[in-house]
Amino acid sequence: MRGGGGGGWAVLVVLAGVAAVxxxxxxxxFAVVVAGGRERAARAAAKHGxxxxxSIGDLTDHYLFECHTVHKRSTQHSRHHTDRLRxxxxxxxxxxxxxxxxxxxxxxxxxxxxxEELLNEISDSGPSAAGPLRRATLKEDPPPAPQEPPxxxxxxxxxxxxYWPDPLFKEQWYLNGGARxxxxxxxxxxxxxxxxxxxxxxxxxxxxxxxxxxxLAANYDGRASLDINDDDxxxxxxxxxxxxxxxxxxxxxxxxxxxxxCGVGVAPNASIGGVRMLDGGVNDYVEAKALSYRRNYxxxxxxxxxxxxxxxxxxxxxxxxxxxxxxxxxxxRGGKGSIFVWAxxxxxxxxxxxxxxxxxxxxxxxxxxxxxxxxxxxxxLEECASTLATTYSSGTSASAPLAAGIIALTLGxxxxxxxxxxxxxxxxxxxxxxxxxxLGWLTNGVGRKVSHKFGYGLMDAGAMVDLxxxxxxxxxxxICITPLDSRTRRIPAxxxxxxxxxxxVNACQGSPQSVNFLEHVQCKVTLTHVxxxxxxxxxxxxxxxxxxxxxxxxxxxxxxxxxxxxFMSVHxxxxxxxxxxxxxxxxxxxxxxxxxxxxxxxxxxxQLILYGxxxxxxxxxxxxxxxxxxxxxxxxxVVSRSEDSSPGVYCSRSCVLACxxxxxxxMCKRCRDHYESPCQRWCDPGTYYGGEAGxxxxxxxxxxxxxxxxxxxxxxxxxxYLIADLSVCVPACPDGYFTANETCQSCGPHCTAxxxxxxxxxxxxxHLFLHNSQCVxxxxxxxxxxxxRSVGR
Numbered sequence: 139m140r141g142g143g144g145g146g147w148a149v150l151v152v153l154a155g156v157a158a159v160x161x162x163x164x165x166x167x168f169a170v171v172v173a174g175g176r177e178r179a180a181r182a183a184a185k186h187g188x189x190x191x192x193s194i195g196d197l198t199d200h201y202l203f204e205c206h207t208v209h210k211r212s213t214q215h216s217r218h219h220t221d222r223l224r225x226x227x228x229x230x231x232x233x234x235x236x237x238x239x240x241x242x243x244x245x246x247x248x249x250x251x252x253x254e255e256l257l258n259e260i261s262d263s264g265p266s267a268a269g270p271l272r273r274a275t276l277k278e279d280p281p282p283a284p285q286e287p288p289x290x291x292x293x294x295x296x297x298x299x300x301y302w303p304d305p306l307f308k309e310q311w312y313l314n315g316g317a318r319x320x321x322x323x324x325x326x327x328x329x330x331x332x333x334x335x336x337x338x339x340x341x342x343x344x345x346x347x348x349x350x351x352x353x354l355a356a357n358y359d360g361r362a363s364l365d366i367n368d369d370d371x372x373x374x375x376x377x378x379x380x381x382x383x384x385x386x387x388x389x390x391x392x393x394x395x396x397x398x399x400c401g402v403g404v405a406p407n408a409s410i411g412g413v414r415m416l417d418g419g420v421n422d423y424v425e426a427k428a429l430s431y432r433r434n435y436x437x438x439x440x441x442x443x444x445x446x447x448x449x450x451x452x453x454x455x456x457x458x459x460x461x462x463x464x465x466x467x468x469x470x471r472g473g474k475g476s477i478f479v480w481a482x483x484x485x486x487x488x489x490x491x492x493x494x495x496x497x498x499x500x501x502x503x504x505x506x507x508x509x510x511x512x513x514x515x516x517x518x519l520e521e522c523a524s525t526l527a528t529t530y531s532s533g534t535s536a537s538a539p540l541a542a543g544i545i546a547l548t549l550g551x552x553x554x555x556x557x558x559x560x561x562x563x564x565x566x567x568x569x570x571x572x573x574x575x576x577l578g579w580l581t582n583g584v585g586r587k588v589s590h591k592f593g594y595g596l597m598d599a600g601a602m603v604d605l606x607x608x609x610x611x612x613x614x615x616x617i618c619i620t621p622l623d624s625r626t627r628r629i630p631a632x633x634x635x636x637x638x639x640x641x642x643v644n645a646c647q648g649s650p651q652s653v654n655f656l657e658h659v660q661c662k663v664t665l666t667h668v669x670x671x672x673x674x675x676x677x678x679x680x681x682x683x684x685x686x687x688x689x690x691x692x693x694x695x696x697x698x699x700x701x702x703x704x705f706m707s708v709h710x711x712x713x714x715x716x717x718x719x720x721x722x723x724x725x726x727x728x729x730x731x732x733x734x735x736x737x738x739x740x741x742x743x744x745q746l747i748l749y750g751x752x753x754x755x756x757x758x759x760x761x762x763x764x765x766x767x768x769x770x771x772x773x774x775x776v777v778s779r780s781e782d783s784s785p786g787v788y789c790s791r792s793c794v795l796a797c798x799x800x801x802x803x804x805m806c807k808r809c810r811d812h813y814e815s816p817c818q819r820w821c822d823p824g825t826y827y828g829g830e831a832g833x834x835x836x837x838x839x840x841x842x843x844x845x846x847x848x849x850x851x852x853x854x855x856x857x858x859y860l861i862a863d864l865s866v867c868v869p870a871c872p873d874g875y876f877t878a879n880e881t882c883q884s885c886g887p888h889c890t891a892x893x894x895x896x897x898x899x900x901x902x903x904x905h906l907f908l909h910n911s912q913c914v915x916x917x918x919x920x921x922x923x924x925x926x927r928s929v930g931r
Contacts, residue, residue: 161213162215163211163213164211164214164216165210165235165236165237166205166216167205167234168188168202168205168235169202169233170182170230170231171200171201171232172199173199173228173230176201179201186205186223187205188204188206189206190203191204194426194427195427195431195462196432196434196465196469197426197458197461200461202235208234215234220234236421237419237420237421238425238456239446239453240444240445242416242443243442243443243444243447243535244442298314298315299315299316301329302395302402302884303398303874304396304398304400304401304402305400305401306400311511311530312531312540313326314326316511317512317513318511318513321513323599324599324600325544327603328547328599329547330865331844333547333548333550333603334395334407334408335391335392335403335407335408335409335543335547338405338438339361339411339436339437340362340408340410340439340440340546341412341438342387342410342411342412342539343415343429343439343440343441344383344384344413344416345375345383345416345417346376346381346417347373347384347388347410347414349372349373351385352397353397353399353400354394354410356397357392357403357406357407357408357409357410358409358410359410359411361411362412362432362435364427364428365413365414366415366424366427367415368414373414375417383442384412385412386536387536387539388410388412390540390543391403391440391543392405392407392410392543394406395407403543405543405544405550408546411436413428413431415428422455422457425455425456425459426456426458426461426462429463429466433469434470436476437477437549438476440479440542441479441480441481441497441538442535442537443481444481444483444495444497445495445496446485447485447488447490448485448490448693449671450488450694452494452697454496454499454500455500463478464502470557474555474556475558476557478502479503479538479539480503480506480538481537482525483495483498483522485520486515486516488692489689491522491689492505493523493705494691498525499522499704500706501658501660504541504545504564505526506527506528506529506537506538506540506593506597507520507591507592508529508530508531508537509531509573510530512575513574515591516532521686522689523590523705525591525708526561526565526568526594526708527564527568527594527597528568528573528593529544530596541564541597545564547602547603548560548606551604551606552606554611555606558612558615559609559611561657563605563606563609564597566594567605568595569598569601570587570588570592570594570595570596571595572596573589573592576589576592582681582709582712583683584711584712584713588708588709590686607759607761609759610758613751615750616651616750617748618646618651618653618715618748618750619646619651619745619747620643620747620748623639624743625743626741626742627740627741628740629667629739629741630739631739633726634725635724636724637725637741640718640721641718641719641721641744643715643718643719644716653715653751654750654753655712655751655755656710657711657751658706658711659677659679659685659707659746660704660705660747661704661707661721661744661745661747662702662704662705662747663675663687663702663703663705664701664703664742664743665739666699666740667698667699667725669694669696669698670694670700671691671694672690673688673690673724673726674688674689674690674724675687676721676724677721678720678722680714680716680718680719681710681713681714681717685707688705715748719746723741823842824841826843826846839854839858839866839868840852840854841853841856848867849864850865854880859877860880860882861882868882874891874892875892876892876893876894876896876898878895884896889901890903897911899913907923
């Protein structure tokens, strides 16, 4: 099976050791593997006094048995029955199911009534995984120096907040330039190029979604939906006031735009489904069925849940869920690989670390963190080396679906992207600059900024779409496993004591799995130390990049070991792996004070697993030959002109410096993300630059434009008004808009018509009343309702 490239695939199943869990509740259900089809599985079940309950999602040959001679619920593992199943010729594998603790990553509940200002104070001065020891151990980049004013932005005639008429869109600051320094996730250029998620299917794995919600109904996709908890096809959550998490996540992805209701999703034309799986007992079967459900129909799975974010849990997917991830990237989307997006964790108040979460530190997931409106670390954020990128949000629950929406836009630009392509594009286009006010940024061996808080930075939808159109599939993934270093070493007992060990790595050169360009790096560690939370573990590469695999966790006072736990880092991406790798284990709390002898604190073994490619992974089509639609003829509605660029040449937004002079005036002098990028040539009014075809005429209604279509106008021809949120020029403004400076501006919230300004309503939505040019839900005291749904005195 092909996956991520044009050759054979190698996949490593990392069996992560998990700390012992007390009070495990086992069921009478067993997951089994039976080759030969469903009828053979049913016969095997009957042979052992069991019933065949279900196939396990789309997993090959995996089934669920319910065995009637075993207690439905018990604290005792039925090892005898498990062994009997495993000893049967037709059953290749069997595992008794037990319930797992899985929590929604809902920041709203944790935040209470805290204000933005107070949260920022907590973020700046509260408990942090990056304490004084970190500054002594890691070499961080200095705070950013004052920057020159950014290049002047031209051709933008309306604010992003006016792009959609939906009443709450103006409050979606993360989409319309409302963050610090006018930043957002740059979705507007993608929308303006016609990429709004159409043709892409996203499913929310959560507590269900509301199919008939007015802002979701038109985008709801029943084929991408399932109710595992009640075993039917309707994912509607129980109406108990608590099960709204999944519906909210679905709205972040695909809330309908332009319907003048609520707000808009990042991908407002995407198909959205939901799997109801968290509103009941969760076990390995439930997770695997959700993660593998219709993997050749669903493109993106968004998950905002995981083990306890309590600062003391070490837990991850079971064998079925791991198999679902592996088969998903191998077989999902017709071999291009399912895309799994995961919220990085909300355990910041407990100084938790998301590298102790086997879902967010999996190579198969895009782990997404959060940033505040001010571009700072929020109080709930978990720092770890496995985080790939960041979105603005009020909790990592929102981060995952926001990222899933951006990924849907990117797939719209290039549906052939593999799961690994998407990880490359995400990290190469993410922007550190909006988050540079937060300390802790490092520069890795290939010159990229990266952070334990934010990964490679803020996701940039416009840049992702542009890069996707030019992208060539990355080469086959290679996996190089180093020899196991099992020499036992003592971890110093004194507080601040450090254990240093190193490994010479040849990156499997001369073998079929040679790696020359790194992607993910896993470090499997087995050690004993009490308290386990008193350790910090760092890994440094031959290029000198230092990545903290584990920060100390003050709440983890009872745990005592890691058993081949696969800590993962994305910080070495693009580096050469050959050379000496150094592992450092720091005892941040004296072992004696925890009641254990120094001889009990030992590093027993460690091993590196290097993922990457043998050949240079990034190859791009020249911009004018990109695979985008006609809607993508212009690269962005926001075009920057740099003072030292060649006359008549406007640089792409990915240029750090100006464009080169002739004979290569169409390329940047230096690009933000180390790949070539085109410049946009200036054409006369009424025309646009069409690549090799030269300057081409705009639509007759446009004075200036980004392409030939009627919905690619930037300014209008005489006698026309620009509807900025649609990029269309019309002879007269339609209902819901008012005329201002030769443009059609959206009326205020709930107005169906207005006059002179957004807040001067003339008529209201059917359920509202007009009072003093405002739309209100009920008549104020001293007034009465008129039949025309206005208010009289």
